[in-house]
Amino acid sequence: MNNVLLKLSAANKSFGNNHILKDIDLEIHEGKVNVLIGPSGAGKSTLLRALSLLESFESGELSYKDIKVCTNVDGKAIYDEQAVQKSKEIFGLVFQQFNLFPHLSALENITNPLCVVKKMDKDVAKQKALCVLDKLQLLSKKDFYPWQLSGGQRQRLAIARALAMEPEILYFDEPTSALDKQLVTDLSKTIKDLAQDNLTMLIVTHDLDFAREVADQVYYMEAGRIIEEGTSSEIFERPKQSLTQAFIS
Amino acid sequence: MDIFTILVLLLKGFLVTLLIFAGTLIGSLPLGIVVGLMRLSRLKLVSGVARVFISIMRGTPLMLQLLAIFFGPYFLFGIRLSSEWKIAACLLAFILNYSAYFAEIYRSGLQSIPKGQTEACKVLGYTKSQTFFQILLPQVIKRILPAMANEIITLVKDTSLAFVIGISELMSQAKAISAAEVSMIPFALAALIYWVFNTVVERVLNQIETRMGYYHE
Numbered sequence: 001m002n003n004v005l006l007k008l009s010a011a012n013k014s015f016g017n018n019h020i021l022k023d024i025d026l027e028i029h030e031g032k033v034n035v036l037i038g039p040s041g042a043g044k045s046t047l048l049r050a051l052s053l054l055e056s057f058e059s060g061e062l063s064y065k066d067i068k069v070c071t072n073v074d075g076k077a078i079y080d081e082q083a084v085q086k087s088k089e090i091f092g093l094v095f096q097q098f099n100l101f102p103h104l105s106a107l108e109n110i111t112n113p114l115c116v117v118k119k120m121d122k123d124v125a126k127q128k129a130l131c132v133l134d135k136l137q138l139l140s141k142k143d144f145y146p147w148q149l150s151g152g153q154r155q156r157l158a159i160a161r162a163l164a165m166e167p168e169i170l171y172f173d174e175p176t177s178a179l180d181k182q183l184v185t186d187l188s189k190t191i192k193d194l195a196q197d198n199l200t201m202l203i204v205t206h207d208l209d210f211a212r213e214v215a216d217q218v219y220y221m222e223a224g225r226i227i228e229e230g231t232s233s234e235i236f237e238r239p240k241q242s243l244t245q246a247f248i249s
Numbered sequence: 250m251d252i253f254t255i256l257v258l259l260l261k262g263f264l265v266t267l268l269i270f271a272g273t274l275i276g277s278l279p280l281g282i283v284v285g286l287m288r289l290s291r292l293k294l295v296s297g298v299a300r301v302f303i304s305i306m307r308g309t310p311l312m313l314q315l316l317a318i319f320f321g322p323y324f325l326f327g328i329r330l331s332s333e334w335k336i337a338a339c340l341l342a343f344i345l346n347y348s349a350y351f352a353e354i355y356r357s358g359l360q361s362i363p364k365g366q367t368e369a370c371k372v373l374g375y376t377k378s379q380t381f382f383q384i385l386l387p388q389v390i391k392r393i394l395p396a397m398a399n400e401i402i403t404l405v406k407d408t409s410l411a412f413v414i415g416i417s418e419l420m421s422q423a424k425a426i427s428a429a430e431v432s433m434i435p436f437a438l439a440a441l442i443y444w445v446f447n448t449v450v451e452r453v454l455n456q457i458e459t460r461m462g463y464y465h466e
Contacts, residue, residue, distance in 0.1 A: 052372050088374040099365035103387045103464050116383055117374040147465040165373060 011060030281351025
């Protein structure tokens with residue numbers, strides 16, 4: 001029960017002369033809440049975007065389970081288009097800005113990808129969507145459009161849309177940035193519920209209280225490198241690296 | 250000729266006007282999407298072709314384009330021009346010309362959609378064409394409707410240019426009757442018909458705009 005879902009090795013990425021990600025190694029195992037913390041500008045979001053295949057690594061190797069998404073050839077990361085497409089069934093992403101489809105209702109935001117991407121039958125998709133909406137307490141909002149929802153509801157809809165695709169690992173990009181304190185508490189509860197259902201998550205955040213609340217495994221990142229990794233108590237109570245100590249205190 | 254007879258003749262001309270109007274929209278609305286997407290292509294050659302096409306179509310008079318397309322086959326290849334070719338040449342010129350204007354409107358509309366929409370589609374696994382037809386195009390249509398309405402209303406009036414290649418649409422009918430009768434009345438009636446038709450077009454476009462108002466960004 002501890003399969004490797006994601007394996008990244010020696011990954012690099014720069015924008016122009018700006019070396020953002022430096023020799024990153026990362027291995028995510030099934031069934032844990034992984035949290036990536038670090039100061040802004042550390043490269044956390046870029047790393048998450050590259051793992052979501054919205055950006056590409058310049059060098060390094062990435063695989064999702066047994067799917068080799070990119071491999072190193074002569075020091076350059078070469079992506080396999082088919083593998084890229086296939087790996088999208090394994091991960092999902094909840095964007096910082098949610099990126100819901102404004103012209104579709106809450107229900108349609110979930111059924112559209114199911115019908116279009118997964119070629120699911122309309123009625124089956126609807127049943128599935130209603131089930132996920134219910135799980136995230138949005139059933140009464142099923143016919144609302146995104147603009148009619150509050151910030152917290154929009155985020156839950158974004159989570160619902162991603163969940164309906166049945167990913168094995170769910171990414172969150174700065175999920176607390178648009179939320180007030182009460183909503184952060186609600187989000188923590190949602191994440192713990194998802195973890196109860198054995199969903200693996202990788203959460204990028206600079207919100208330490210939130211990270212402490214939800215994390216099983218913590219990665220500390222600074223200046224493009226993952227400096228330290230460990231369980232929540234290892235990182236928050238007994239950090240080994242001085243940079244980590246400085247950041248969390 | 251009494252007013253009633255004049256009106257009947259003018260309305261016959263209006264049917265031809267209507268044909269040009271409808272034919273142009275049916276052809277140029279989809280063609281505009283193709284040209285607009287070509288213009289946004291990352292392939293330099295493709296976007297270059299679209300850029301030149303748009304530049305020529307917008308940069309030269311529609312009247313000249315009508316004449317060039319209509320007489321082209323005769324001057325270039327000595328082909329005799331039939332009366333069917335007349336209406337075909339007319340539609341071809343209008344469709345090409347309007348697709349250039351529509352292409353620019355589609356392009357600006359597409360570029361105004363936040364990048365997050367495309368990114369969400371990418372992560373969810375949509376193909377490029379699924380992204381375009383399911384997610385982008387419906388939002389683009391809402392955004393570009395006011396600009397489209399402008400062009401469509403201009404098109405109603407531009408159809409009168411067809412008279413330079415001898416098509417008996419509303420404008421040429423009015424001119425012929427006016428010359429024969431030595432009267433302003435045919436022009437006044439033609440103006441009235443254009444205006445009434447445009448009022449209807451405006452109504453329809455407003456209705457579509459209202460129907461798209463069910464959501465905001």
